Amino acid sequence: MSPLIQSFVAHFGEMGSRWGINRTVGQVYALLFLTERPLNAEELAESLGVSRSNVSISLKELEGWQLVRLTRQPGDRREYYSSLGSVWDIFRAVAAERRRREVEPTLSMLRQAQLESPADPADRHAQRRMEEMYELAELANGWFDELQRLSPESLVQLMKLGSKVQKLLVLKDRTLAVLAQGDGVAR
Amino acid sequence: MSPLIQSFVAHFGEMGSRWGINRTVGQVYALLFLTERPLNAEELAESLGVSRSNVSISLKELEGWQLVRLTRQPGDRREYYSSLGSVWDIFRAVAAERRRREVEPTLSMLRQAQLESPADPADRHAQRRMEEMYELAELANGWFDELQRLSPESLVQLMKLGSKVQKLLVLKDRTLAVLAQGDGVAR
DNA sequence: CCGAATGTTCAGTATATACTGAACTATCGA
DNA sequence: TCGATAGTTCAGTATATACTGAACATTCGG
Known part of the structure; x- marks a missing residue:
């Protein structure tokens, strides 16, 4: 593992503990998150310096959280895991x-x-x-x-609006009324 | 402790563990949350069946989270703790x-x-x-x-609006424009 | 200034959790 | 059908964390 990846993996191992997730689970996930190509249990155990059994249990845990996807490569019996898309x-x-x-x-x-x-x-x-x-x-x-x-786009928009949303709230009823009157879009 | 209080305290002890907070800390807080009058270390230790030192450390931890307030009663040297208001x-x-x-x-x-x-x-x-x-x-x-x-009231309002906020978002720019034109409130 | 009451700290111990390695199961290719 | 490879399970062990009880510090009333 490169230092860049190392620091991220270590950080999430630490953070995991604080969130009631154990270190290995956090690290396995962090590594999958950063790596483009899916990894198998062997590679994960190797990179993180933990036993295969530990990786196996951690992957099961992550599957329980629906955080990893199992993919199979044609002509390879091993199970490859990757993190969710975005x-x-x-x-x-x-x-x-x-x-x-x-x-x-x-x-x-x-x-x-x-x-x-x-x-x-x-x-x-x-x-x-x-x-x-x-x-x-x-x-x-x-x-x-x-x-x-909501779509991610709408959420981003909402978040960017931040506390200005309050203005919309304060005026909500009138706003909707005005718009309804204006062109009949809102109801 | 009555069964009602007992079940709440036990639940938050359990939940605490999942959140990286230890059981005693969770229980101490839960009990303070439910009890109207402030409690001292002695009472907490007694009710929860743990040692005074454990309570002492837990209270320090809760102070670190700014979750409890220390109050003093006139003519009593003991430190009384209560949970935050709302x-x-x-x-x-x-x-x-x-x-x-x-x-x-x-x-x-x-x-x-x-x-x-x-x-x-x-x-x-x-x-x-x-x-x-x-x-x-x-x-x-x-x-x-x-x-x-935002004030709690505004937040409640926002939450109650739920995903209908999207309508406001979609129309946001026009909304603000219309209102500005209408009576000059928004800017 | 002394003794009692309160709060804190800490070394030792108990308990819970994580982790390993080996045994086991399942599956594939030859 | 057998051997090799992959994955799982689990008993035992290591490690981390929680908890206790006793010693210590502090503060107050007398």
Whole structure:
């Protein structure tokens, strides 16, 4: 591995640990991300200096996250892996998976808590706090879901607009009304 | 601890691990979040069944994340901790801290990589991938930064709008023009 | 200034997680 | 059908992280 690639791989190994992903998984992914041609388990183990079994498990983990694609080369029995196409695809895959694994169970737990009718004042307060959290989490969850449906171009546009979006928000109702009146495009 | 509180605390202990936060830290925070009145180290250790030293370290960690506030009660030498006010505050604090600890170093590493002029084609490809990542990360980073400046109310409004924001985006330029013409509010 | 109460630090230990190497399974080509 | 190659699984081990309990530091009231 060249120093350039090395530093990226090492960094993502480190970052992985902070995100609850283990170092090898992070490094395998980082290397696949940077490398144009798909790599097989042998090459990955070799480059990263870890065992084949470790690579095998890491690849399974990455498949669970839908972050790598398995490709086969004609006339070669080995399995070649490559990372998803664009950074957008990666972002979406990670967001989707995190939601499934972390957000959904949390929402479900919070929902469950709302079904109780505690007599104890402390419990009542706790329940209110959970409700507060539930409402925001639910809202954010739905929002992310919707944003994911937007094209990357629209998202980029939205992000570039930044906080100026507030102007549109403030004027939203009138805006839509004006436009509707103007030429009938909006409804 | 009541069963209601227990289940929440246990859940966040678990979730903490997945987020690179250790179980005790997650549990201490969860308990503070649910409890109306501030708690001292003794009470936390007692409720969670862990040692005082463990609580002490966990509280320091939470202070590092700016997630808890230290309050003192008149005529009591003990330090009482409480969680930040609203879920929004928490969200902001976590986002800000994650950016500082994880996003910034990553951006800096990626920026560094752009300064090289590698001869090797593999390195050139790697560099292009890193550039791709850098651009998106930079954009998303800036966006988050701007969103944080919006009031919770505006954010809620934006989230509720969901993907319908796209309509506003598509029409953005004309929208602003029409409004400007209409009454001179937008610029 | 002393003793009790509170908070911090740290060495040692427990626990959890990652990783290896070897055994095993599956599949292909000859 | 056999040997070689690829992939998987798993028991054992290494490593990292969390946690405890005791020693230490600090602060307060008397």
